[in-house]
Amino acid sequence: MGTYLQSGHFISAxxxxxxxxxxxxxxxxxxxxxxxxxxxxxxxxxxxxEEVDRxxxxxxxx
Numbered sequence: 475m476g477t478y479l480q481s482g483h484f485i486s487a488x489x490x491x492x493x494x495x496x497x498x499x500x501x502x503x504x505x506x507x508x509x510x511x512x513x514x515x516x517x518x519x520x521x522x523x524e525e526v527d528r529x530x531x532x533x534x535x536x
């Protein structure tokens with residue numbers, strides 16, 4: 475196992491996997507930002523207060 479961990483195949487496979495994961499995450503971020511920019515129906519407005527932003531009213535439960 476030690477020989478394999480030091481081999482070029484292991485290092486190559488590891489970096490290919492890391493590159494793939496990095497590219498997937500970058501694509502996810504870019505797509506999320508683009509959906510936010512076109513104001514998806516589920517996106518909140520950043521500059522306006524909405525119903526979900528209000529403070530909950532405190533009440534004592536007995």
